[in-house]
Amino acid sequence: MAYIGKQPLVGNFVKLDTITTSATTTFNLTNGGVAYYPQSANNCLVSLNGILQAPTDSYTISGSTIIFSSALTTSDVIDFIIVLGDVLNIGTPSDGTVSFAKVTSNLITGATAETSIAGGDSVLIYDDSASALRKMTRTNFVAGVGGANTPAFSATGSTQSISNGTNTKIQFNSEIFDTDSCYDPTTNFRFTPTTAGKYLLLLNVRCRRTTDFNDLNISIRKNGVSVDRFQNNSSFHNESRILLTVLSANGSSDYFEAFIEQNSGETDTMDIFEFSGFKLIGV
Numbered sequence: 001m002a003y004i005g006k007q008p009l010v011g012n013f014v015k016l017d018t019i020t021t022s023a024t025t026t027f028n029l030t031n032g033g034v035a036y037y038p039q040s041a042n043n044c045l046v047s048l049n050g051i052l053q054a055p056t057d058s059y060t061i062s063g064s065t066i067i068f069s070s071a072l073t074t075s076d077v078i079d080f081i082i083v084l085g086d087v088l089n090i091g092t093p094s095d096g097t098v099s100f101a102k103v104t105s106n107l108i109t110g111a112t113a114e115t116s117i118a119g120g121d122s123v124l125i126y127d128d129s130a131s132a133l134r135k136m137t138r139t140n141f142v143a144g145v146g147g148a149n150t151p152a153f154s155a156t157g158s159t160q161s162i163s164n165g166t167n168t169k170i171q172f173n174s175e176i177f178d179t180d181s182c183y184d185p186t187t188n189f190r191f192t193p194t195t196a197g198k199y200l201l202l203l204n205v206r207c208r209r210t211t212d213f214n215d216l217n218i219s220i221r222k223n224g225v226s227v228d229r230f231q232n233n234s235s236f237h238n239e240s241r242i243l244l245t246v247l248s249a250n251g252s253s254d255y256f257e258a259f260i261e262q263n264s265g266e267t268d269t270m271d272i273f274e275f276s277g278f279k280l281i282g283v
Helices: 138-144
Strands: 026-028 044-048 059-062 065-068 078-083 122-127 132-137 152-156 159-162 174-178 197-208 215-222 225-230 238-249 256-263 268-279
Touching: 044 065, 122 138, 132 138, 159 256, 197 215, 197 256, 215 238, 225 238, 238 256, 256 268
Parallel strands: none
Antiparallel strands: 026 065, 044 078, 059 065, 122 132, 152 174, 152 268, 159 268, 197 238, 197 268, 215 225, 215 256
């Protein structure tokens, strides 16, 4: 049969700490040694010397104290004080009892959106292995997901004279960017990445002369050895070459350089366009 009348509210029932009586009317209320603040005398059960006391008549509540209408003595015994729950407060739900159906659909929608997040701020993730929500700082989250395409660099230059029949290192002497200071634009003109992995490298140059070329070849060398090249016979006097390749580096001693060779019978001028590279993620 259904409950007749108003259904009782579910409260957070608390038995307060034992009180040692003395010749006074006012005593502190604590729960686990911490001050406790009942909302009123009417939601407290107080037993004194084995007799339940009438709220507001025999005692009142003020903040975290109980005030009896008459002074007690050291021989009196406060058997217990039970708080029947805060008014209109269902208390703290038990673990694992709140389902998605009990959470409003707009719990997040409409909240102030964040436009930035600090490294120490936390984000929520779901741990499949533990079947539980966990929090993680942005710094740790970014470190564990994906990664940065660095070291990365891009260098360019203006012009350079290229002797006939000689493999010549291209002097890309002006940096556009160099994230980890891994490219040397002044002495060796080489890229020495400090993180192990695979790197995408791009070489783009143009050679020009007054008559047609016989051959114009470009290459990328790893540790002084050619590992990829663009070799082609030429029949024009202005020739561009682009070489795109993926190469591995050990992150310590491996380095990459760009070379060019032309066979025209004379010294020619090369327009230096671009030598660049960056670390690939996930390979």
